[in-house]
Amino acid sequence: MKTKLLFAFILSSFLILAVYMLHESLHSYYVYKAKPLKQIAYNEKRENSRLQLSLYGGQLIYVKQFAFVNELRPDDIDTDLVHALNIVFSENGYKNIFAYYVDNYFPSLSAGWENDYLKKAALHYLNKNYKKKDLCLYYLNRIKFSDNIRGIGGLSLYLFNRKFGALDLKSKVYLLAYTVNFTENGGKAFAGLSRQADSVLWQMFTNHIIDYGVYRNAVETVINFNVYRDFKNERYLPLVRKVEKELERKSINYKSGMYKVKLTLKQDLNIALADKLNKYLEGKQAGLEAAYILINYEKGSIEALYGTESFSYKDGLSRAWKMKRQTGSIFKPLVYVTAFETGVKPYDYIVDKQREYKIPSVIYSPDNYADYYMGKTYVRNGLVFSLNNATIKLALDAGLNNVAETAERFGLAPVKPYLSMPLGSNPFSVLDTAETYTVFANKGIKRDVSLIASIT
Template sequence: MKILRYIFSFFSLLLIAGAIYIGYLFTSMDTQDYIFKEYKPPLTTQIFDRNGKLVANIFEQHRFYAKYDELPPRLIEALVAIEDTSFFEHNGVNIDAIFRAGLKVIKNAGKPVEGASTLTQQFIKNTELTPEKTITRKIREALLAYKIETLLTKEQILERYLNFIFFGHGYYGIKTAAQGYFHKNLNELSLKEISMLVGIPKAPSSYDPTKHLDLSIARANNVLSRMYSLGWISKSDYDSAIKEVPKVYNDTLTQNAAPYVVDEVIKQLDSSIKDLKTGGYKINLNIDLDVQEMAQNALKFGYDEIIKRDKDANLSTLNGAMVVVNHQSGDVLALVGGVDYEKSNYNRATQSMRQPGSSFKPFVYQTAINLGYSPMSEIADISRIFEGGDKIWKPKNDGGKFLGLITLKEALTRSRNLATINLALDMGLDVLYSKLMEFGFKDIPPNLSIVLGSFGISPLEYSKFYTMFGNYGTIKEPQIIKEVQDKNGKVIMHFESSEHKVSEPEQGFLVLDMMKNVVDYGTGRNAKVAGIDIAGKTGTTNKNVDAWFCGITPEIEALIWYGNDNNKPMRYTEGGARTAAPVFREFLTQYIEKFPNTTRKFSIPNGVYRGTYKGKSAYYTTKSPLPRKNINFNESEILF
């Protein structure tokens, strides 16, 4: 019975070979449903920072495409040696190999010991056919192999094969595997590394060098032995390669260095680029990975300090966010949506709508300056009670005291709530509201609570409005993405920061100088860094729910927020001055060390003058259209 079974197996192989030969005679079969000419495997899209550093890979299958002229001759030799020695001689199917396989089946009691598939058949099997193991599928595989060899050159077949095949560890294609396992381009690979790579597809899980280096080395040595036996490498090459043990890297596939940024990039592009994860695009960002790391470290520093102060802090809800923007260009240099992405991928920098509290006051004061007030105009810091139906609102200052008549500059420096409310009433609430809407604010309440920042806004959106101060009256739209290139390097999308002028430069400078006073002498003192001008504003909402610091240097701005995701209060001691301002100092210290040539002093626009207040205090002012009280303006002290 065994002899009959062997004979049956042998003649079955003969029939298969005959069927293949018949198929070869009928290569005019309809193959329009196959992708021989339109080969478009899914490719990895890569995201880079402003300096060309890799931020992340995004993909469905992690694959970088290598054209045939990128493939080293040694690589082709090694592949052909171990998989299909007569590749360049056969027409898609190796009849001799089929007969040899049949004879070995008989010799080994019906057990298949050697595959007869050519590289062409392997490519067909993996790209065009189902994985079923039937004679019908095998015949179709052979027929299509013959057909593809009439449509494509050997070089084209090899190119497609090496770009399609799986190399373990999530790597598809030879170029991806070379960069992933060895951190090398194809032309940099050693003979041993080449041998390891071409040996993997036989059993990717077993020969993955990050999991089974010993098996991978042994398989590579078989490849080298085969090449040597064929006379394709010299004895010295063989001996040298056998001894080599390459360094293997066990990297994550995404290489994601800034996950909160990557999530936002995908969100912004997903609707306009349908094949974002399969099209092999190159996305260039305005993000600077060095600045991103500084921001992440600084945010974690502030978080750890909160925990030190409050042993009862709820670590499952306590979190923060930080955005760094070049206010001159609108480039977003860093965006951190949380303290730890692995614990929470919720992006608080873009998705969380938090009340800005007193950090909103500079916009009220900018409106006043635009209307003709001076930094030395006086407003009343006195108690007010507001009644509405059966409700009574009695706003308070921090500390509960009232200072009487004080200047706008002092009111902002000390973050006086009542003075700011009285300023709003003096301007007219309807006027203030309309001017804020002209700035671009949306969904803000048309009542006095707006003065104290009682509305929700994300840190990224908020950073847009803060650019008006460092940019002297012009708002720049923050841009994370610079451009998108297709797989051929053609720029298909380019992002420019739009701008919106809301005040004259000299008026914008007046508020910036008032905010500088906040850091020099007021609530923002914890943000001070020696040797550089800093303007900014703290913000703390009712019951210490939100803590902000928004800081500005001559080149950049950084907005920092802390709070609980469930909007529960933090400890009563937490606030903008204590919680967020030191984080700005921590960040800026690192920033200056990395960029020592950063601009240190704010420039003073044309049209800004020196004035004296009550005969002694120097300040900046402009020729605004409305008269000022208690001001001695001296045009002879013009600065420019």
């Protein structure tokens, strides 16, 4: 009798051990064949360089290899949002996020009982190794919506220009619905996402996840999108190239890395000034072209620039720094600066009369405006009344080469020191000329003029 009882005990123990070992073997086999979550990666390739301009806060932003990425942290998602995500999954055929991962990340080895067993083993594996909140974070942070939008945090930056944690409850639920719709339907049902968000909020209320006050406040909230606008238009390419050259001068390798360059341009101001210029030109002769540039001389920042469009300058911007024209009388102050540096005083006398200058094969004899000559007069009057002959005489006395050196110190280069140079015969761009005049505004101090406000 004792022998039979002992045999029965040993046999039952063996059977229990065999079943346990079979269970563990199948579970181990499953885990071996499955794809543990910690091994799941983006499977991404390094994106090609992207050059773009965006409009944000009234300013233009030049963007290089910029991606919308803002990984959620545990504090960014609470229990209510975990429930909301599981409700969205249930509306897409899954019991919860665990079921989603079982169907999408663990292989179905065969049909029938083995597949059912493996699913149960998968749920056991997930429940044992992951909390719901951690699994939700893992899912939400690893979805790649496009080449430059990654994770629900990046999607929040793109659609709302705000971090996910700073959004209202309805907007968060909307993003959860957007994300699941993207992974399950490939984005084919985006039109009904707002209604789906309301449905999820209702289920959260009826399941006692949120109270009536929170529910009512959420459903009455209007979702305010602030979608990131990307200017890829060829119109802005000359501006992009201009920024690249400035980055090169600053020894910044813009061809590698990921960063955002905020420009100093104020878009609202640019639009207002462009409108005024175009209205001014309406009453002028046909074909008249113009450009302007506005520089904050204290900061050295270019805040507005514009140029009329033509066949050679289709972008309406690059005329301000590409088009070169003779500066004319704008150049004259540099002559007087040079003369003052040599010891000439504003109230010294100079004779303003028409003179002839013999140069090879020609005689150069410029006129004054309206053929008006002041004779013996103060040096300062030569500048005040823009007297051509007095200015040339002063430049010759100070030395044409010295005047050219002064111009180059102010930012105009190269300057050819021939006789007509004091009257502005050398061609320069609007930007070159405006940058030169910031030296006068800064009382003789030259500051670098820049399109770049910040680099992050």
